[in-house]
Amino acid sequence: MDHTRSDFPDGFLFGVATSAYQIEGRQFGGAGPCHWDSFAATPGNVVRAEDGALACDHYHRWEEDLDLIAGLGAEVYRFSTSWARVLPDGVGQPNVEGLDFYDRLVDGMLARGIKPAATLYHWELPQPLADRGGWRNADMPEWFAEFTETVMRRIGDRVWSAAPINEPWCVGWLSHFDGAHAPGLRDIRATARAMHHILKSHGRSIEVMRGLGMKNLGAVCNFEWAEPASDAPEDQAAARRYDAIYNRFFLGGLFKGQYPAEVLEGLEPHLPDGWQDDFSLIGQPLDWLGVNYYTRQRIRHKDGAWPNYEPAGPLLPLTQMGWEIYPDGLRDFLIRNARDYSGDLPIYVTENGMANADTPDQPDSARIDYLNAHLHAVRQAVDAGAPVAGYFVWSLMDNYEWSLGYEKRFGLIHVDFDSLARTPKASYDALARWWRDTPA
Template identity: 65%
Template sequence: MTLTLSRADFPEDFLFGVSTSAYQIEGHGFGGAGSTHWDTFAATPGNVENAEDGRIACDHYNRWPADLDLIRDGNFDVYRFSASWARVLPEGRGTPNPDGLDFYDRLVDGMLERGIKPALTLYHWEMPSALADLGGWTNPDVAKWFADYAVTLMDRIGDRVWSTATINEFWCVSWLSHFVGAHAPGLRDIRAAARAIHHTLLAHGTALQALRAEGHDNLGAVFNLEYAQPVDGSEAARRAAATYDAIYNRAFLEPIFQSQYPTELLEGINAHLPRFWEGDMHVIAEPLDWVGINYYTRKIIGPAQGPYPSLEELSGNLPKTDMGWEIFPDGLTHFLTRVSERYSGDLPLYVTENGMAAPDVLRHGQVADEDRIAYLDAHLAALRAAMEAGAPVKGYFAWSLLDNYEWAFGYDKRFGLVHVDFDSLERTPKASYHAMQRALAHS
């Protein structure tokens, strides 16, 4: 099976890439990395499938040259990777870990040697345990801690990275982790969630200011956006979907681009935000150079009795991935056009994550993941539709290069273009990898 779209169907300067994250692939038990709140979250019974953690993961820390070869040989232009705060600063502050800085130094040089653009994300969910002990994202001092970490790492590799994002998926870092409780630190507390929302945004803006003061550029942010569809035409369903959209999407877009929180969000969290939060909005709204959008699915939303947010997520009737997420490519078109028209204007947009989990099986040295090829093809077509409508989309990065540690699902869910045997750690490119490789070949 092949992709119907290829590099020739996009502008000459359009960039294709793959994405990963540090804790999911590196192996956090190597190289002097400090403990993170994901290590302790995973060690708590019931939090993670099979109590699995990222101690070994894909052993990318030791196998990175071969993994970069896969990116080069797949004809990808960009590698979107993240750095681990606790690998760079094992205590979150203080003395850097030389082995950690050396690792990212080698990794970036390895990308450049292979003609790959390094796209750095500073934080993809692994808060150092020493800072988690102090409240992590609920502590207002986290903004300075994060900015100091950003400068420490960028002083070492910032002269060679192509782009830098601050925080990956603000909603996951704050609401999913502090209100839903499904990710580390596993809290279910609306006050903690409100403060985490505000402090992740404040840390983002503070880090941007610190990095610009050091002369760094091409700085952006990555938003995960989820399409909220009312279950029916009732006013109650419409209100519930608007609340979901406010919590998931507009809670982060509106502060960064409009210096305000959505009304439907403030209805639930205003009483729990830090005092004088309004005074931070000018920092949060520090201008971006580009915008990253992670998109996977839609949710059907209906009203529910009970306290805020007074809504329920319902199952739709579209085909679903192995995560149980509906496949809804039109949502990608929607968000690319919506973000450019309402928020970011002419800023370059990148689809920084898009992909699907599937129950991939290795048979006779091959993984026939035709469903993933169809998924990628449909979403590339949706991206093209947004470009034709005027959205300034400049790149598409598939999630993910490798099967990896899928957070609370452990190693059970496979998103990779490359299959990983988690016993031998052997890599096997899937049919989807080969389809992308053919589609992205330079003529």
């Protein structure tokens, strides 16, 4: 590693991240079906129709996995809870086995000196709620509030931090407009309502957690740096539109009480009645902002209906996902988000990492290079005055990568998906030496 812990501010935290459906094994512990099960079972949606029924069997191997986090020296573990595991019907009677699992997991982190950073929702909606329209349904904020209260009455007294919804752009746009994730819709009206209801649900969740006396509550958004493919005015406008939809819509709702004009051009006719009155709920005060960042997108104008843009193709080296490696985008988002939206609130890089075609006997030097470059970008942002307070690697281990199945490997730990054996990679060893030898 090119940096040492002393290169970052006092109290700067390092950690790793995962999500429930991608590692736990949904078939265990009384979890109900979720919309990702249905999406994966539909031909053509997921590579080899793979799903998260077994995943990495973290449900049974959680102690081994927490030991690996402790061995890495990570101070924070960002994990998510499964709505379908806790409330199999989405609402109503909780599943005691599911709550007990998260109880054990949080206690296990604390016993190892690891800070539990909980995310309530990472994309797995209980199927009974999906059957009722899911995020399109105006009742979603109250359903989500019930889920929040059910989980956090059990573990909220012990988690270090909590955020309601991971990557709202993926939950809203990617899943309802692009159709690439569950529920797999391509419907502008569904998209507008889902995106607005996601933010209302976030606000209700924050309200519930504040009511339980919880502190250190934040929002986790994903960001993709948008650059115009040329100096042509139409390409410049297309890139601004892409940036507004992907990066500024949710921040605008959370911090400014408004949506960007470029997004309202397309979505306003489809938003629910009275949407303008919801920003007092959406803009509940936060304690921090989470930034998930992986890549940039070069954008050009496309003739046709709104939003009138398309990718122009990459110019830089790519990860296994086909994503450009562009660390400057992380630096620039950390600076821009603080300047334009979150002000002095601490910012955590809640996800950053790369997929690479790793094997256990092959050093993943490409991942080490990627992490070095992005940590350098974080350091640049800190030097520029951005209040960056931590950096969490995605992901602890190879896992289920949604519509791409088990092919794309993001982990610091290799997982053999036949035996489920865990093997730390060279990147794990490099980070472990760094974190152990130069403590904060």
